[in-house]
Amino acid sequence: MQKAELILVSDTEVRIRRTFNAPVAAVWAAWTKPELVMRWYGLRSLRMAECTINLEVGGTWRWVLAAPDGQLIAFSGVFKDIRAPHSLTRTELFEAMPGTDYVVTLDFEAVDGRTVLTSRMVYQSKEHRDGHLQSGMEAGMNETYERMDELLADISPSVGGAV
Amino acid sequence: MRSGEAIGPIFSALADPTRRAILAQLAGGEATVNELAEPLQMTLPNVSKHVKVLLDAGLILQRKEAQRRPCSLNPEGLRQVEAWSRRYIDEWEDTFQRLDALLAEVSVQQEGS
Numbered sequence: 643m644q645k646a647e648l649i650l651v652s653d654t655e656v657r658i659r660r661t662f663n664a665p666v667a668a669v670w671a672a673w674t675k676p677e678l679v680m681r682w683y684g685l686r687s688l689r690m691a692e693c694t695i696n697l698e699v700g701g702t703w704r705w706v707l708a709a710p711d712g713q714l715i716a717f718s719g720v721f722k723d724i725r726a727p728h729s730l731t732r733t734e735l736f737e738a739m740p741g742t743d744y745v746v747t748l749d750f751e752a753v754d755g756r757t758v759l760t761s762r763m764v765y766q767s768k769e770h771r772d773g774h775l776q777s778g779m780e781a782g783m784n785e786t787y788e789r790m791d792e793l794l795a796d797i798s799p800s801v802g803g804a805v
Numbered sequence: 806m807r808s809g810e811a812i813g814p815i816f817s818a819l820a821d822p823t824r825r826a827i828l829a830q831l832a833g834g835e836a837t838v839n840e841l842a843e844p845l846q847m848t849l850p851n852v853s854k855h856v857k858v859l860l861d862a863g864l865i866l867q868r869k870e871a872q873r874r875p876c877s878l879n880p881e882g883l884r885q886v887e888a889w890s891r892r893y894i895d896e897w898e899d900t901f902q903r904l905d906a907l908l909a910e911v912s913v914q915q916e917g918s
Contacts, residue, residue, distance in 0.1 A: 646897045660901050664908035672904055672911070682903040685896055 658761045666750045669757040670727035673748060679705065688715060699724055703732060719743065734763075742766070815886060818862035823847070824855050828878065831865060835877040 646660045662669050672678045676693040683690050683705060691708035695701075704718035719733035722745070731747040744765045751758040818824055827841055842852040856876060859865040863882040867874055 646901055658897060660897075662901075662905060662908055664912055668908050668911055669904075672907055678907065678911075682900065682907045684900055684903065 654765045654767075656763050658763075660759050661753070662757045662759060664757055665755060666727050666752045666757045669759060670730075670750050673730065674726075683707075697721065697724060719746075723747075814862045815864060815882065818858050818864055819886070821855065821858075824859055827852075827855060827859060827876075828864065831876060831878045835875040837873050837875050841876070 646658055672682065674695060674697050676695050679693045679695070680690045683693075685707060687710050688707035690705065691714060692704065692706035694704045696703065699721055701721045702718065703721065704716060706717075707715045709715065716737040717734055718737060719735055721730070721732045723729070723731040727750055729747060729749045731745065733743045734746045735743040744763055746764075747762040749758075749760040749762070751760070819828075823845060826845060830836060830841060830844065838849060838852050838856055841856070842849050845852060856865070856867070859876075860867060863885075864879055865876050865882070866879045867876045
């Protein structure tokens with residue numbers, strides 16, 4: 643089966659691409675209807691505890707994950723551009739790190755009845771990325787990813803295989 | 806988190822484009838600080854500073870020869886980076902697979918209705 647793919651675009655932009663075996667409308671719904679997001683979004687042992695989506699330009703969203711010990715990890719932001727069911731741009735903030743918002747654009751592209759989802763993440767600065775990095779995997783995963791991808795692309799011939 | 810602490814200095818080291826250029830150069834084989842400085846068009850003390858950060862992070866090694874002290878990539882440090890990145894990607898993939906399952910369920914319901 644197809645795996646998620648990482649693409650390094652620049653020092654401040656990373657993309658994740660993944661193909662889903664479903665029409666665009668279904669994938670769009672899975673990302674924009676709280677009752678559907680609740681059923682799949684999560685990270686490792688973290689599961690969705692709360693999901694709010696005010697799907698309009700200027701509207702807010704907030705997704706809260708719960709750790710097994712009850713600790714809550716929240717991400718939130720504002721919708722900047724909505725072109726249902728083709729693209730969605732929103733700011734995203736890991737609430738434990740105020741001021742480090744980044745902008746995420748999701749593109750939903752129909753290809754032979756399937757959907758190619760591309761998530762484009764654009765960060766404000768290297769300092770923010772570094773701050774995220776130091777705070778560990780949940781907080782820093784996106785930009786970490788970028789740096790690693792770049793490094794591995796550079797050195798993969800010598801270590802025998804990249805990401 | 807354990808991996809966050811262990812990997813912190815490594816990612817700080819990787820954050821700098823000059824240090825990434827040094828690693829890329831070393832991917833082609835070992836090189837002395839002098840040899841590293843040439844394509845970078847930087848002063849030796851400057852390059853030495855970057856080399857020290859990479860050494861401290863465990864990303865490169867430096868051995869002593871008669872008159873030279875060539876640097877090389879440290880496979881162990883790089884393996885750590887690779888393992889960490891793989892974990893990260895696998896986590897995204899786990900999440901996406903739950904989305905796959907949901908989408909399969911949703912489309913079956915649509916066909917049935």
